[in-house]
Amino acid sequence: MSLRGGRESAVRLIATALAVAVGVAMLLATLASINALGVQNARGAWLATSPPAVRSNASPAGQGNSTTPSNIEPLWWLVNTEEFGDQLIVRVDVAATGTHSPIPPGIARVPAPGQYYVSPALEKLLGAVPADQLGARFKGTQIGVIGPRALPSPSDLIIVIGDRAGALAHVPGAGEITSFSTSSSSGGPDSLGSTGLQYVLALLALVLLFPVLVFIATATRLSAARREQRFAAIRLVGATLGQLTVISAMEAAVAASLGVVVGFILYLPLRPAMTHVSLTGQSFAKGDLSLGIIDVLVVALGVPIAAMITARVALRRVRISPLGVSRRATPSPPRFYRMIPLLAGIAELAYFVGVGHPKSAGGQTQVYFSGFLLVMIGLVVAGPWLTMAGSKLMARRTSNASMLVAGRRLSDNPRSAFRAISGLILALFVTSVSFGVITTLLVDHGALGSGSLASETVIDQFEGNNFSSVPSVASVPAAVVDRLRAVPGVKGVTLDYAAPASMKSSSPVPDINGLGGSITYGVLSCKQLKTTPALGHCRRGATLAAVGDDIAFMPVTKSVSVAASTTWPTAHLAHGLTDLRVQLVAVATNGSATTIARAQTILEAAFPFTSSTSQFGEITPQSSQLLTELKSTSEIVIVASLLIAGCSLAVAMAAGVIERKRPFSLLRLCGVPIAALRRIVALETALPLVVISLASAAIGLLASDLFLRSQLGLTLRMPGSGYFAIVLGGLIVSLAIIGSTLSLLEPITRLENARME
Amino acid sequence: MSMAVEKSVVRGDNCLIESREVTYNFGDTPALRGANLSVRAGEILAIMGPSGSGKSTLLHCLAGILVPTQGEVWFDGRRIDSLADKERSMLRRDCFGFVFQFGQLVPELSAEENVALPLLLSGFRRNDALAPAREWFQRLELKGLERRRSGELSGGQAQRVALARGLVTHPSVLFADEPTGSLDSLSGELVMELMVATARDDGTTVVLVTHEPRVAAYADREVVVRDGLVSSLVSPAAP
Numbered sequence: 001m002s003l004r005g006g007r008e009s010a011v012r013l014i015a016t017a018l019a020v021a022v023g024v025a026m027l028l029a030t031l032a033s034i035n036a037l038g039v040q041n042a043r044g045a046w047l048a049t050s051p052p053a054v055r056s057n058a059s060p061a062g063q064g065n066s067t068t069p070s071n072i073e074p075l076w077w078l079v080n081t082e083e084f085g086d087q088l089i090v091r092v093d094v095a096a097t098g099t100h101s102p103i104p105p106g107i108a109r110v111p112a113p114g115q116y117y118v119s120p121a122l123e124k125l126l127g128a129v130p131a132d133q134l135g136a137r138f139k140g141t142q143i144g145v146i147g148p149r150a151l152p153s154p155s156d157l158i159i160v161i162g163d164r165a166g167a168l169a170h171v172p173g174a175g176e177i178t179s180f181s182t183s184s185s186s187g188g189p190d191s192l193g194s195t196g197l198q199y200v201l202a203l204l205a206l207v208l209l210f211p212v213l214v215f216i217a218t219a220t221r222l223s224a225a226r227r228e229q230r231f232a233a234i235r236l237v238g239a240t241l242g243q244l245t246v247i248s249a250m251e252a253a254v255a256a257s258l259g260v261v262v263g264f265i266l267y268l269p270l271r272p273a274m275t276h277v278s279l280t281g282q283s284f285a286k287g288d289l290s291l292g293i294i295d296v297l298v299v300a301l302g303v304p305i306a307a308m309i310t311a312r313v314a315l316r317r318v319r320i321s322p323l324g325v326s327r328r329a330t331p332s333p334p335r336f337y338r339m340i341p342l343l344a345g346i347a348e349l350a351y352f353v354g355v356g357h358p359k360s361a362g363g364q365t366q367v368y369f370s371g372f373l374l375v376m377i378g379l380v381v382a383g384p385w386l387t388m389a390g391s392k393l394m395a396r397r398t399s400n401a402s403m404l405v406a407g408r409r410l411s412d413n414p415r416s417a418f419r420a421i422s423g424l425i426l427a428l429f430v431t432s433v434s435f436g437v438i439t440t441l442l443v444d445h446g447a448l449g450s451g452s453l454a455s456e457t458v459i460d461q462f463e464g465n466n467f468s469s470v471p472s473v474a475s476v477p478a479a480v481v482d483r484l485r486a487v488p489g490v491k492g493v494t495l496d497y498a499a500p501a502s503m504k505s506s507s508p509v510p511d512i513n514g515l516g517g518s519i520t521y522g523v524l525s526c527k528q529l530k531t532t533p534a535l536g537h538c539r540r541g542a543t544l545a546a547v548g549d550d551i552a553f554m555p556v557t558k559s560v561s562v563a564a565s566t567t568w569p570t571a572h573l574a575h576g577l578t579d580l581r582v583q584l585v586a587v588a589t590n591g592s593a594t595t596i597a598r599a600q601t602i603l604e605a606a607f608p609f610t611s612s613t614s615q616f617g618e619i620t621p622q623s624s625q626l627l628t629e630l631k632s633t634s635e636i637v638i639v640a641s642l643l644i645a646g647c648s649l650a651v652a653m654a655a656g657v658i659e660r661k662r663p664f665s666l667l668r669l670c671g672v673p674i675a676a677l678r679r680i681v682a683l684e685t686a687l688p689l690v691v692i693s694l695a696s697a698a699i700g701l702l703a704s705d706l707f708l709r710s711q712l713g714l715t716l717r718m719p720g721s722g723y724f725a726i727v728l729g730g731l732i733v734s735l736a737i738i739g740s741t742l743s744l745l746e747p748i749t750r751l752e753n754a755r756m757e
Numbered sequence: 758m759s760m761a762v763e764k765s766v767v768r769g770d771n772c773l774i775e776s777r778e779v780t781y782n783f784g785d786t787p788a789l790r791g792a793n794l795s796v797r798a799g800e801i802l803a804i805m806g807p808s809g810s811g812k813s814t815l816l817h818c819l820a821g822i823l824v825p826t827q828g829e830v831w832f833d834g835r836r837i838d839s840l841a842d843k844e845r846s847m848l849r850r851d852c853f854g855f856v857f858q859f860g861q862l863v864p865e866l867s868a869e870e871n872v873a874l875p876l877l878l879s880g881f882r883r884n885d886a887l888a889p890a891r892e893w894f895q896r897l898e899l900k901g902l903e904r905r906r907s908g909e910l911s912g913g914q915a916q917r918v919a920l921a922r923g924l925v926t927h928p929s930v931l932f933a934d935e936p937t938g939s940l941d942s943l944s945g946e947l948v949m950e951l952m953v954a955t956a957r958d959d960g961t962t963v964v965l966v967t968h969e970p971r972v973a974a975y976a977d978r979e980v981v982v983r984d985g986l987v988s989s990l991v992s993p994a995a996p
Binding site: 412 | 822843846847848849850851853854855857860861862863864865866870874875877878881882883886923
């Protein structure tokens with residue numbers, strides 16, 4: 001019947017199938033991206049190996065390289081990270097203890113001392129950048145390139161350096177391994193950064209699924225209105241309701257199946273382009289974007305089955321008698337109680353701003369998880385009420401005919417209007433929260449504050465940051481300090497010494513991060529401190545200053561912005577600075593990328609096994625990179641969810657126009673210009689999109705502000721123009737998608753159609 | 758009612774709307790083949806004819822909804838078939854009112870908002886549009902139904918609301934296409950009585966398409982469309 005119902009049926013079938021096809025293509029692209037994240041993580045799992053390897057997650061070493069005998073000779077192993085500009089370099093130091101030591105994946109053999117393998121991207125970078133800015137960090141000769149199967153992304157910067165086992169044995173954090181991890185969550189120090197943030201990335205990708213699924217559900221409802229009217233005629237000739245249900249389900253299944261086939265075809269040319277649009281900001285390798293057999297089966301079977309269920313549900317909402325179609329009842333309007341979860345969620349987050357966050361990590365997780373979850377559930381539950389309230393207000397006040405009709409339609413069935421954008425509201429909320437938090441953290445820690453004293457100061461941290469694996473140094477050779485001072489653009493070098501227990505200071509050390517009492521951390525020479533003002537100042541006439549532990553790495557504090565204006569108490573030492581261990585080197589620069597890279601290279605070459613050099617106050621480079629990745633993912637999720645919502649609304653709009661074909665045609669016939677009808681349908685669709693988008697973004701930023709205030713003592717920094725450009729740009733493109741379907745209105749309401757009804 | 762068939766078309770000095778040798782084809786199928794008709798100002802004219810005779814097509818040509826394949830349509834001394842689509846739309850909105858068989862009310866709007874809709878579209882403020890709309894509820898015996906939606910009205914009530922909407926802008930001509938076609942005889946009579954009464958009160962010209970002689974009897978004059986041509990049926994009571 002779908003195929004033999006004449007031109008109108010065919011058009012309806014094709015329109016539904018095309019809409020489903022677009023949705024299926026987007027669904028496949030999203031699934032492939034999520035899979036690609038998994039593939040990337042699996043390929044990089046070997047970098048998460050930590051001594052001793054966790055046996056349950058480990059596989060036999062040297063997979064694919066050689067047969068490993070049972071008497072494995074262990075491999076000395078140490079993973080560190082280094083920074084170059086805003087890029088992260090993973091440095092792996094290895095030393096074989098015998099000929100049968102496990103070989104890291106992607107290379108032919110364990111490099112001997114003085115040899116190294118690099119990833120293709122790092123090889124290219126080493127060739128392009130002067131050695132004193134990067135190459136000098138790695139002593140030795142390159143003997144090969146790391147193969148693609150060991151690279152999470154083609155753009156990853158990785159180096160595997162050969163060392164002497166005897167040398168590595170004395171480096172804290174290094175250890176012997178006999179196998180490599182095959183899971184990035186295998187425990188131990190996460191060499192590539194926080195696994196938690198990786199999960200957040202995956203979660204963000206999953207958030208994309210909601211709008212896609214909503215879009216597909218909307219598409220399958222495209223022709224419901226006209227179908228119902230036709231069914232009345234079929235009832236007239238004796239069809240039972242059961243038979244109508246079967247016909248309806250079959251029609252939906254035919255259109256959806258056709259859509260699935262076309263969707264798979266559409267996905268194929270989409271795939272190559274997607275390698276450039278990574279969810280994590282790092283490109284995918286060819287082949288990463290793959291679909292498992294389960295994915296294919298779920299989409300191929302799930303979409304038609306879901307379409308059949310949707311058709312069945314849609315039919316239950318109407319009473320089809322032989323004399324026509326009527327709605328079973330006007331849907332009851334949503335009540336105000338729908339706002340309760342949202343208000344409760346916001347109230348919970350606000351409450352902890354007042355009383356302070358729980359002390360335990362578990363308590364914090366519980367509080368914030370439940371708070372954010374309540375807000376998210378609240379947004380979805382409150383959406384129809386908000387839609388109704390807004391549209392009622394508009395319809396009651398307006399003198400504009402288009403706004404009146406649009407407002408009445410929205411307030412009549414706000415659930416239906418909201419359904420098309422319910423996926424968007426979650427995506428925008430989650431991404432706005434992440435944007436708000438990330439921007440605040442990055443700005444506060446100077447990563448974005450180019451030109452600030454903090455961002456111009458390079459530090460190499462040796463200890464005091466609670467990372468037990470980080471070694472300290474007995475002293476910094478004078479030659480290293482001299483080389484640093486000789487770099488053009490370097491303004492000064494300050495060494496921070498570990499304070500001895502016997503040290504006394506003139507007054508308590510200021511608590512500069514506002515998170516509780518600061519303990520004495522180190523002692524600085526005032527002469528040197530004068531050259532690195534980002535770290536603060538000495539009291540007048542003092543020669544030594546006692547500095548607090550806040551000045552060191554604190555994962556998330558506001559110490560960086562406060563440190564520069566802090567005057568540290570005077571320190572008194574009986575024997576001066578000699579014999580004290582150095583725990584931090586700070587290098588003040590003129591802020592130029594070249595100077596910073598040169599200073600970092602000198603420090604990395606001098607202290608290769610300590611933690612990475614970074615700019616002062618930067619959260620660890622790993623976290624910084626992951627935050628940037630998170631931001632990149634958020635951007636993609638915002639744009640994609642807005643586009644998908646635009647598609648959903650366009651399809652919903654088409655269904656709305658088809659449903660009101662007769663009154664619209666007759667209005668047009670009465671002289672109502674087509675532009676006025678366009679305004680009506682455009683308002684019906686664009687209004688919820690714009691209002692809900694802005695509301696969810698605003699609530700997301702509010703929630704992130706409440707979180708930052710209570711947990712971190714920070715005030716939300718509004719995301720930069722990039723965020724607003726993305727939201728507005730996405731909205732404009734979505735509106736353009738909606739606008740493009742407005743052209744449907746002309747043929748559907750053509751004057752000659754009116755009398756043919 | 759005895760009637761004589763005339764081949765000529767009434768034409769006079771007071772002619773408000775007129776078709777001259779109007780031809781209209783749906784693809785290869787001719788619906789009108791040189792239809793001539795003129796309607797005087799204030800006249801109530803019924804266009805009758807069997808199904809498929811072209812009577813609705815003639816009404817649509819007279820109202821500027823369809824552009825004749827050949828021939829001319831004049832309204833108030835102005836040729837309208839050569840106007841651009843936008844100008845014809847403006848003409849329909851400002852000078853004409855319409856009542857159709859069914860389904861013309863916007864389902865989302867209340868009855869009074871439906872009546873006020875043409876005024877709102879013309880730029881009236883909300884209260885300025887609703888006030889005259891409410892007056893029509895009194896005139897058309899619809900008091901108390903202002904807030905009802907179209908789905909909550911009977912067929913006759915919905916047609917009277919549609920009639921109110923057609924007349925609220927005080928059009929020069931009201932075009933009614935089978936206005937009682939979906940109503941029972943009692944409701945149909947009420948609609949016709951009110952339509953004729955209000956048209957006469959306001960001096961509105963009515964062009965009515967119907968196939969029911971009982972409905973046509975409300976008109977001052979009846980014409981028949983058969984095979985795309987117009988013939989006049991002059992009743993003894995005709996002026």
